[in-house]
Amino acid sequence: MVDITPRAADAIAPAEVPDVELYHPHSWWTTYVFSQDAKVIAIQYAGTAMAIGMVALVLSWLMRLQLGFPGTFDFITPEAYYQFVTMHGMIMVIYLLTALFLGGFGNYLIPLMVGARDMVFPYVNMLSYWIYLLAVLVLVASFFAPGGPTGAGWTLYPPQAILSGTPGGQQAGILLMLASLILFIIGFTMGGLNYVVTVLQGRTRGMTLMRMPLTVWGIFTATVMALLAFPALFVACVMMLFDRLLGTSFFMPALVEMGEQLSYGGGSPILFQHLFWFFGHPEVYIVALPAFGIVSDLISTHARKNIFGYRMMVWAIVGIGALSFIVWAHHMYVSGMHPWFGFFFATTTLIIAIPTAIKVYNWVLTLWRGDIHLTIPMLFALAFIVTFVNGGLTGLFLGNVVVDVPLSDTMFVVAHFHMVMGVAPIMVVFGAIYHWYPKITGRMFSEWMGQFHFWVTFVGAYAIFFPMHYVGLVGVPRRYPELGETAFIPDSVHTLNAFITVAALIVGFAQLVFLFNMLWSLRYGRDAGGNPWRATSLEWQTPTTPPPHGNWGKQVPLVYRWAYDYSVPGAPQDFIAQNDPWPGKAAPA
Amino acid sequence: MAETTVTHTGIPRPEGLRGVAADWSSDQRAFKNVSWGKAMMWIFLLSDTFIFGCFLLSYMTARMSTKVPWPNPSEVFALHIGGQNIPLILIAIMTFVLISSSGTMAMAVNFGYRRDRRKTAILMLLTAVLGATFVGMQAFEWTKLISEGVRPWGNPWGAAQFGSSFFMITGFHGTHVTFGVIFLLIIARKVWRGDYDTGRRGFFTSRKGNYESVEIMGLYWHFVDLVWVFIFAFFYLW
Numbered sequence: 001m002v003d004i005t006p007r008a009a010d011a012i013a014p015a016e017v018p019d020v021e022l023y024h025p026h027s028w029w030t031t032y033v034f035s036q037d038a039k040v041i042a043i044q045y046a047g048t049a050m051a052i053g054m055v056a057l058v059l060s061w062l063m064r065l066q067l068g069f070p071g072t073f074d075f076i077t078p079e080a081y082y083q084f085v086t087m088h089g090m091i092m093v094i095y096l097l098t099a100l101f102l103g104g105f106g107n108y109l110i111p112l113m114v115g116a117r118d119m120v121f122p123y124v125n126m127l128s129y130w131i132y133l134l135a136v137l138v139l140v141a142s143f144f145a146p147g148g149p150t151g152a153g154w155t156l157y158p159p160q161a162i163l164s165g166t167p168g169g170q171q172a173g174i175l176l177m178l179a180s181l182i183l184f185i186i187g188f189t190m191g192g193l194n195y196v197v198t199v200l201q202g203r204t205r206g207m208t209l210m211r212m213p214l215t216v217w218g219i220f221t222a223t224v225m226a227l228l229a230f231p232a233l234f235v236a237c238v239m240m241l242f243d244r245l246l247g248t249s250f251f252m253p254a255l256v257e258m259g260e261q262l263s264y265g266g267g268s269p270i271l272f273q274h275l276f277w278f279f280g281h282p283e284v285y286i287v288a289l290p291a292f293g294i295v296s297d298l299i300s301t302h303a304r305k306n307i308f309g310y311r312m313m314v315w316a317i318v319g320i321g322a323l324s325f326i327v328w329a330h331h332m333y334v335s336g337m338h339p340w341f342g343f344f345f346a347t348t349t350l351i352i353a354i355p356t357a358i359k360v361y362n363w364v365l366t367l368w369r370g371d372i373h374l375t376i377p378m379l380f381a382l383a384f385i386v387t388f389v390n391g392g393l394t395g396l397f398l399g400n401v402v403v404d405v406p407l408s409d410t411m412f413v414v415a416h417f418h419m420v421m422g423v424a425p426i427m428v429v430f431g432a433i434y435h436w437y438p439k440i441t442g443r444m445f446s447e448w449m450g451q452f453h454f455w456v457t458f459v460g461a462y463a464i465f466f467p468m469h470y471v472g473l474v475g476v477p478r479r480y481p482e483l484g485e486t487a488f489i490p491d492s493v494h495t496l497n498a499f500i501t502v503a504a505l506i507v508g509f510a511q512l513v514f515l516f517n518m519l520w521s522l523r524y525g526r527d528a529g530g531n532p533w534r535a536t537s538l539e540w541q542t543p544t545t546p547p548p549h550g551n552w553g554k555q556v557p558l559v560y561r562w563a564y565d566y567s568v569p570g571a572p573q574d575f576i577a578q579n580d581p582w583p584g585k586a587a588p589a
Numbered sequence: 590m591a592e593t594t595v596t597h598t599g600i601p602r603p604e605g606l607r608g609v610a611a612d613w614s615s616d617q618r619a620f621k622n623v624s625w626g627k628a629m630m631w632i633f634l635l636s637d638t639f640i641f642g643c644f645l646l647s648y649m650t651a652r653m654s655t656k657v658p659w660p661n662p663s664e665v666f667a668l669h670i671g672g673q674n675i676p677l678i679l680i681a682i683m684t685f686v687l688i689s690s691s692g693t694m695a696m697a698v699n700f701g702y703r704r705d706r707r708k709t710a711i712l713m714l715l716t717a718v719l720g721a722t723f724v725g726m727q728a729f730e731w732t733k734l735i736s737e738g739v740r741p742w743g744n745p746w747g748a749a750q751f752g753s754s755f756f757m758i759t760g761f762h763g764t765h766v767t768f769g770v771i772f773l774l775i776i777a778r779k780v781w782r783g784d785y786d787t788g789r790r791g792f793f794t795s796r797k798g799n800y801e802s803v804e805i806m807g808l809y810w811h812f813v814d815l816v817w818v819f820i821f822a823f824f825y826l827w
Binding site for chain 2: 012013015016017021023120121122123189192193194196197200201202203204205206207208209210211227228230231232234235236238239242246247248249250263265266267268271275278559
C-alpha cells in the first residue's frame with residue numbers, strides 16, 4: 001500500500017479542530033439512561049433492536065408452525081398468519097437490522113474507529129435513540145390494539161392495506177404501523193446526521209478517508225443512503241395515513257368492497273409501490289453495506305493479512321450505494337408497469353453484480369494464503385461470504401424479467417431475500433458481536449458455546465432456506481397460510497415444510513445459547529485484555545477497556561497508516577496499529 | 590467559525606482536480622473551514638430535499654394520471670378585488686413576502702458576523718414577522734378554499750387529488766415555515782441576550798454557541814424559501 005510513509009511524523013497535519021468539550025454526566029440517570037455517550041447509546045440501540053428482534057423470531061416460529069403443520073394450531077387463523085408475516089418482516093428489516101447496524105454498530109464503532117471522542121452532536125444522538133424506542137413501543141402497542149397489528153404484508157401495498165378485509169386495515173393496526181415508521185425515520189435522521197458529519201468532519205489527525213477501516217466506509221455509505229431513501233418511505237407513510245384518515249385518494253383507485261362502492265377514486269397504487277421501493281431497494285444495501293464493511297475487517301484481522309484491493313473495496317461500496325438508487329422497480333416487474341422500464345431496471349440490476357463480485361473476489365483473495373484463524377468471528381465471516389454468494393446468485397434469476405415473472409410471489413423469492421439480506425447480514429451481526437464483545441465488556445465469551453451457536457445457526461439456516469428454493473420452484477406461492485389439496489403441489493413439499501419448521505425451531509432455540517453466552521461471559525468470561533485479536537484499528541488501542549467516556553484519555557490518537565498492516569515484513573509484531581509510527585518517530589502532539 | 594482562516598496543513602497539495610481529491614480525502618475534515626453544525630444542516634437539507642421532491646413528484650403523478658379535469662389554479666386562487674378577479678394575487682404577495690424575508694435573513698447573517706447584536710436580532714425578528722405573515726396568509730388561503738368547498742377528499746371543480754395535494758404540500762411547507770419562525774425567535778433571543786458573546790451554554794446541549802448559528806438558521810430559512818419557489822412553479826403556475 002502506497003500509504004505507508006517512512007517518515008510518518010512529517011505527514012501528520014497540525015490540528016484543524018480544537019479538542020471538543022464533552023458533556024460530563026453528573027448522575028446515574030445521565031450516565032446510564034439519558035446518556036449522551038455514543039457507546040452507551042449504541043448498547044441501548046442494540047439491546048432494544050435485539051429485544052424486538054426476539055419478538056420477530058417468535059413470529060417466524062408461529063408462521064413456520066402453521067406452514068409445517070397446517071390445521072394443528074387453532075389460534076393461528078389466516079388473519080393472524082398475515083399479521084405474523086407483516087410484523088416479522090417489518091421488524092427484522094427496519095427495527096432490527098437497520099437499527100442494529102447503524103444505531104448499534106454505527107454509534108459504537110464510528111467515533112472509536114475514526115479517533116473521535118464522541119459523535120459530533122451527542123445530545124441529538126441521544127434523542128435519536130429515545131425516538132427510536134418510542135417507535136418500537138408504538139409498534140409493540142399495535143399487538144395490543146383492537147384488531148391487532150396490520151396484516152398488509154411488510155410492503156403495506158395499497159389499496160388492501162387500508163381496507164377492511166386486511167387485519168388492522170380499518171382498525172388501529174395500520175395507523176400504528178405508519179405512525180411508528182414516521183417516528184423511526186425522524187429518530188433515524190437525527191442519528192444519521194451525526195454519523196455522517198462525524199465521519200466527514202470529526203476524524204482525528206492522520207485519519208484520511210482512504211485510511212478508514214472498511215467498517216466505517218460501509219456504515220457511512222449506508223447512512224448517506226438511508227438519509228436519501230427514508231424520505232420516500234416518509235412521504236408514502238404520510239400519504240397513506242391521509243388516505244386512511246382523511247379519505248384522500250393518493251393511492252386508492254375507485255373500488256367496490258363487500259358489494260359497496262367506496263368513496264375513493266383516481267389514485268394510483270403503483271405510485272405507492274414506486275415510493276416504497278425507492279426506499280425499499282436502497283434499504284437492502286443499507287443493511288448489506290455495513291455488513292460488507294464489517295466482514296472485510298473481520299477477514300483481514302483473523303486471516304492476518306491486509307485486505308486485498310482496499311481502494312477497489314471502497315469504490316465498490318460507494319458504487320453499490322449509488323447504483324442501488326436506480327434499480328428499485330425490479331421489485332415491480334409484475335405490477336403492470338411499461339415493459340421498457342423492466343428492461344432498464346433489469347440492466348441496472350445486473351450491473352450491480354460487478355461491484356458486488358469485486359467485493360467477493362477481494363474477500364476470497366484476502367483469505368488466499370492468509371494465516372487463517374478459525375475464531376468464532378472468522379467462522380461467521382466465512383459463513384457470510386458463502387451465504388451472500390448463494391443469495392446473490394438467486395438474485396440473478398429474479399433480476400431478469402422473464403425469469404422473475406414465473407418466480408414472482410413464490411417461496412423462491414422468500415428463500416432469495418432471506419439468504420441475501422436475512423441470513424447473510426445476521427451472520428455478520430453475530431460475527432461482529434463476537435469480535436467486539438471483548439472491547440465492549442473487557443471479557444472473552446465462551447468459545448465452546450460460540451462454536452455450538454455458530455454451527456447450529458449456520459447449518460440450520462441452510463436447512464431452512466435451501467429447501468425453500470425448491471418449494472418455490474415448483475410454484476408454491478408465498479403468503480399463503482395453508483396449501484390445502486392443491487393439485488400441482490407434490491407431497492414432497494409438505495414433507496419439506498415440516499422439515500423446515502423443525503429446523504427453524506432448532507435454530508431459534510440456538511439463539512438462546514448466544515444470549516446466555518453473552519450474559520454469562522459478562523460475569524464469568526476471562527479477562528480479554530485491550531486487544532485480544534491483535535488488531536490494528538483504533539478502537540483496540542484505547543487506554544482502557546472498555547473505552548472510557550471520551551474514548552481516549554488526555555490525547556486523541558494520531559494515525560500514521562491504514563487499518564490493514566498485518567504481517568508486514570520486518571515489523572516487530574505481525575500487526576502494526578494505526579497509531580504506531582513504526583519505523584518512524586511519533587509526531588509531537 | 591467567526592474567523593474564516595484558510596487551513597494550512599503544511600503539506601503541499603497537488604494542483605487541479607487531484608488537489609480537490611486530496612483535500613476531500615485529507616485527514617480530519619473533508620470540507621475545510623466548514624463547522625460541524627453547518628455540515629449537519631447542509632446534509633439535513635439534502636435529506637429534506639428528497640422529502641419535498643417525493644411530495645412534488647407524487648403530486649405531479651396524480652395530476653398527470655387523473656382522468657378527471659384538474660381545477661384551473663389561476664381561477665381557484667384568484668381574489669375578487671375592486672370588482673374583478675385577479676388571478677394568483679394572494680400567492681404573488683405571499684411569494685413576495687417570503688422572498689423578502691430571505692433578504693432580511695441574509696442581512697441578519699451579515700450583521701451577525703459583524704457582531705452587531707442589535708441589528709442582527711432586529712433583522713431576525715423582522716424575518717420571523719415576515720414568516721409569520723406568510724403563514725397567516727396561508728391560513729387565510731386555506732380558510733377561503735375550505736369555505737368554497739375544497740376538502741382533502743374532494744372539491745367542486747374536478748379531481749379530488751387537487752385538494753389532497755394542495756393541503757398536504759402547502760401544509761408540510763407551512764409547517765417548515767412555522768418551525769423556522771420558532772427557531773428564528775429562539776436564536777434572535779440568544780443574540781439579543783448576548784449568549785454568543787458571553788459563551789453562555791445551551792439549555793439542552795450545554796454547549797457554547799456562536800454567531801454561526803445565525804448563518805445556519807439562514808441556511809434553513811433560504812431552503813424553505815427555495816422550496817416555496819418550486820411549489821409555486823409546479824402547483825400554482827402549472
